[in-house]
Amino acid sequence: MQKWLDETLRRLNRTTDMNPADGFSRLSYSPEEGEAHQAFREVVTELGLEVKQDEAGNQWAMWHVADGAQAVGVGSHLDTVYNGGGYDGAAGVLTGLAAIKLMKDEGVVPTKNIAVICFASEESARFGVSTIGSKAITGLLDQEDLADIPDREGQTIREVFESFGLDWDTADQAYVPDEGLESFLELHIEQGTEIEDHQAEVGIVRGIACPIRLKVTVRGMANHTGTTPMPKRQDALASIAPLISYVEEEALRRNEALEKRLVATVSTVAIGPNAMNVIPGEVELGIDIRSVNDEAKRQLAEDIRKRCGQIAIDRNVQIEVETLVDNDSVALDETMQKHLVDICESLSYEAIQMDSGAGHDVMNMAVRWPSGLIFIPCKEGISHHPAEYASVADLEKGSRIIAEYLRQKTGDVHENQDRSHSTAGLP
Amino acid sequence: MQKWLDETLRRLNRTTDMNPADGFSRLSYSPEEGEAHQAFREVVTELGLEVKQDEAGNQWAMWHVADGAQAVGVGSHLDTVYNGGGYDGAAGVLTGLAAIKLMKDEGVVPTKNIAVICFASEESARFGVSTIGSKAITGLLDQEDLADIPDREGQTIREVFESFGLDWDTADQAYVPDEGLESFLELHIEQGTEIEDHQAEVGIVRGIACPIRLKVTVRGMANHTGTTPMPKRQDALASIAPLISYVEEEALRRNEALEKRLVATVSTVAIGPNAMNVIPGEVELGIDIRSVNDEAKRQLAEDIRKRCGQIAIDRNVQIEVETLVDNDSVALDETMQKHLVDICESLSYEAIQMDSGAGHDVMNMAVRWPSGLIFIPCKEGISHHPAEYASVADLEKGSRIIAEYLRQKTGDVHENQDRSHSTAGLP
Numbered sequence: 134m135q136k137w138l139d140e141t142l143r144r145l146n147r148t149t150d151m152n153p154a155d156g157f158s159r160l161s162y163s164p165e166e167g168e169a170h171q172a173f174r175e176v177v178t179e180l181g182l183e184v185k186q187d188e189a190g191n192q193w194a195m196w197h198v199a200d201g202a203q204a205v206g207v208g209s210h211l212d213t214v215y216n217g218g219g220y221d222g223a224a225g226v227l228t229g230l231a232a233i234k235l236m237k238d239e240g241v242v243p244t245k246n247i248a249v250i251c252f253a254s255e256e257s258a259r260f261g262v263s264t265i266g267s268k269a270i271t272g273l274l275d276q277e278d279l280a281d282i283p284d285r286e287g288q289t290i291r292e293v294f295e296s297f298g299l300d301w302d303t304a305d306q307a308y309v310p311d312e313g314l315e316s317f318l319e320l321h322i323e324q325g326t327e328i329e330d331h332q333a334e335v336g337i338v339r340g341i342a343c344p345i346r347l348k349v350t351v352r353g354m355a356n357h358t359g360t361t362p363m364p365k366r367q368d369a370l371a372s373i374a375p376l377i378s379y380v381e382e383e384a385l386r387r388n389e390a391l392e393k394r395l396v397a398t399v400s401t402v403a404i405g406p407n408a409m410n411v412i413p414g415e416v417e418l419g420i421d422i423r424s425v426n427d428e429a430k431r432q433l434a435e436d437i438r439k440r441c442g443q444i445a446i447d448r449n450v451q452i453e454v455e456t457l458v459d460n461d462s463v464a465l466d467e468t469m470q471k472h473l474v475d476i477c478e479s480l481s482y483e484a485i486q487m488d489s490g491a492g493h494d495v496m497n498m499a500v501r502w503p504s505g506l507i508f509i510p511c512k513e514g515i516s517h518h519p520a521e522y523a524s525v526a527d528l529e530k531g532s533r534i535i536a537e538y539l540r541q542k543t544g545d546v547h548e549n550q551d552r553s554h555s556t557a558g559l560p
Numbered sequence: 561m562q563k564w565l566d567e568t569l570r571r572l573n574r575t576t577d578m579n580p581a582d583g584f585s586r587l588s589y590s591p592e593e594g595e596a597h598q599a600f601r602e603v604v605t606e607l608g609l610e611v612k613q614d615e616a617g618n619q620w621a622m623w624h625v626a627d628g629a630q631a632v633g634v635g636s637h638l639d640t641v642y643n644g645g646g647y648d649g650a651a652g653v654l655t656g657l658a659a660i661k662l663m664k665d666e667g668v669v670p671t672k673n674i675a676v677i678c679f680a681s682e683e684s685a686r687f688g689v690s691t692i693g694s695k696a697i698t699g700l701l702d703q704e705d706l707a708d709i710p711d712r713e714g715q716t717i718r719e720v721f722e723s724f725g726l727d728w729d730t731a732d733q734a735y736v737p738d739e740g741l742e743s744f745l746e747l748h749i750e751q752g753t754e755i756e757d758h759q760a761e762v763g764i765v766r767g768i769a770c771p772i773r774l775k776v777t778v779r780g781m782a783n784h785t786g787t788t789p790m791p792k793r794q795d796a797l798a799s800i801a802p803l804i805s806y807v808e809e810e811a812l813r814r815n816e817a818l819e820k821r822l823v824a825t826v827s828t829v830a831i832g833p834n835a836m837n838v839i840p841g842e843v844e845l846g847i848d849i850r851s852v853n854d855e856a857k858r859q860l861a862e863d864i865r866k867r868c869g870q871i872a873i874d875r876n877v878q879i880e881v882e883t884l885v886d887n888d889s890v891a892l893d894e895t896m897q898k899h900l901v902d903i904c905e906s907l908s909y910e911a912i913q914m915d916s917g918a919g920h921d922v923m924n925m926a927v928r929w930p931s932g933l934i935f936i937p938c939k940e941g942i943s944h945h946p947a948e949y950a951s952v953a954d955l956e957k958g959s960r961i962i963a964e965y966l967r968q969k970t971g972d973v974h975e976n977q978d979r980s981h982s983t984a985g986l987p
Contacts, residue, residue, distance in 0.1 A: 214838060257835070324788075325789065361752060361823065362753075377801035381790070398785040400836050409688050410683075413827060514787065517835075
């Protein structure tokens, strides 16, 4: 099993080296994401499943055993951030496929249909919009609002979507009706160190902390750095610099008082005109705040707004604070959590229950179907970075949990049959 | 005269509107700078001067009256920063030409050659390198070091130089031998408010504060914003944010104790990976420090280094501080200062003597020839900004000072002659 996992991981990442210096850059709807999807289709075909692409570019690998019946879904994504790792997303796709392989190798034929979904465009790195594929499946996609959002090079979502061979105007046809799926389970690398900190092997996730994202725009006055006396300046960058420290200090301070973790980051900066001899006239900061404690998250956002208001007055600059995203945290299905905990116990894997600080495709799926999320450890919690790493041993544990889950969910019939089936409402 | 100044200003800027919303972006060796040079050549030809381009793209308008004799030089530049104004540089070129027009209109024929120089690529906005044209003229150009410096789009100096129709390998042939010029005088907008603060009309500059420029590179650890607990982060941006405040606070504080002004600015920021859900792993700050008090300037640079060393230890990040530029301040010719003050008095223009916080082409010329610098006011000191503005009345005063200076320097012979001459060592 470990050899197959290791080889298939490299195939999905289209690499021989899982930690290249620049990592992997398979951006949303890029040719690189398309190539990874192609690798997925090849592996899936070798496993004897049918595979189809839906109108949003999601890949559906189907093990059809019953006509018109709901499918049990598992899966994750293959796109990455800029210079990301080869496990974020890929681990979930890989272990979903490995579970199928384990079942097939053991001659199990399920009594229900199984779908391994490879979601398109989960990462927000390219457009600031995450989980486009699973949003389309669940009916959460706002096509009109998103169409014209540009990437760094000025290409819009609509444009890259179309260069991916899709039609943005029909992306909503990827919608899956309620009867299409029975449930959904995702596996993902933890991207933190809580499992390791608890000396456990697996995390079963209770809830997902969805972010509040703020855009802070500061407008001062661009002027010559050499000739503008210090007291006469309206330096947009110097004005807002204390806010960067404030966000970090407040997240640290509030953390101590909160039961559920809160994290906050000034993660993006754009500055204009960004020339050596011109005082910064305009600065844009992107702030990402997360907690499963929605109240604590919103309180910090509110305090950041107040702080900006005070800075605007004190420094004679204009500051605008825009909320880009503000979603409630997502609670996952308790019955499924219990089921997964029981499976881990039966397999003698030490599991903890925990929250997720990162968003995943499952947070959209959970709005529609009973859903669950399994974490496996990744080295030192490093993710979104070329050094991202998860061991094949942990990938194997994940695969065995999913296989056991699918066996119990879909029955455990040892027989061979070869029939063609379709599932209601699925591609 | 004012009508001619107003019309010619617009011609040099190739515009009918001197304050368009986006200002002017005539970057170093861009097609836009080339078009402004073309306008210069047309105006010069109408004034009856010869015009030549040298190997560094500088435009030389020559009023030749004596063979092999030194020329008296005046001039400035026509390139701009990104979204700059139409007066920084253009005012000096315009008033130099206007002085020639005044002399011609009055039938003055000089006894010495006069050169109106339009320097190429004075601004550092595109490449972080200033005064390329005057560096080539004065022999201060380091062709090898500069050749491969890229702009924002990755085009190198060598490449844009060549697309300007020039050969980077022969740029040093723009060098002018000592006997080519007798002296040099530049007029520039003040880009500050000292003239206005003293209720004067003109500034005669004593010295130019050349900058120290530092590049501060911070390397932390890029990681997921949602899953990395606050105490486990190595956030490059949060680590260095206090330095931005430090630079401003120290410049303000030291200013109070110093006789000669000191200014310091964090003017550029680059951040990686600059994605909403990734903790900043790398930050690059550009810092610009200026004073005619070289010791005070270097002391602040040294203290910034120390502060960075402390931050690196406290925050467990790597910080590298690189000195990009560190030039001594330039003192201008005292005899010429006295001469210009006397002319202002004779014309009843209220003049102050002052220092320049900005670098100009004259700082290179002053290394080789007795040189002077005249400031005229610009509205509210605003420069490097679309709102940059100087009145035609002030441009006229500047033109009359230069014309009077040229008359006194080159003799004042009222006669008509039409002969062809050349000046030793000039294009």
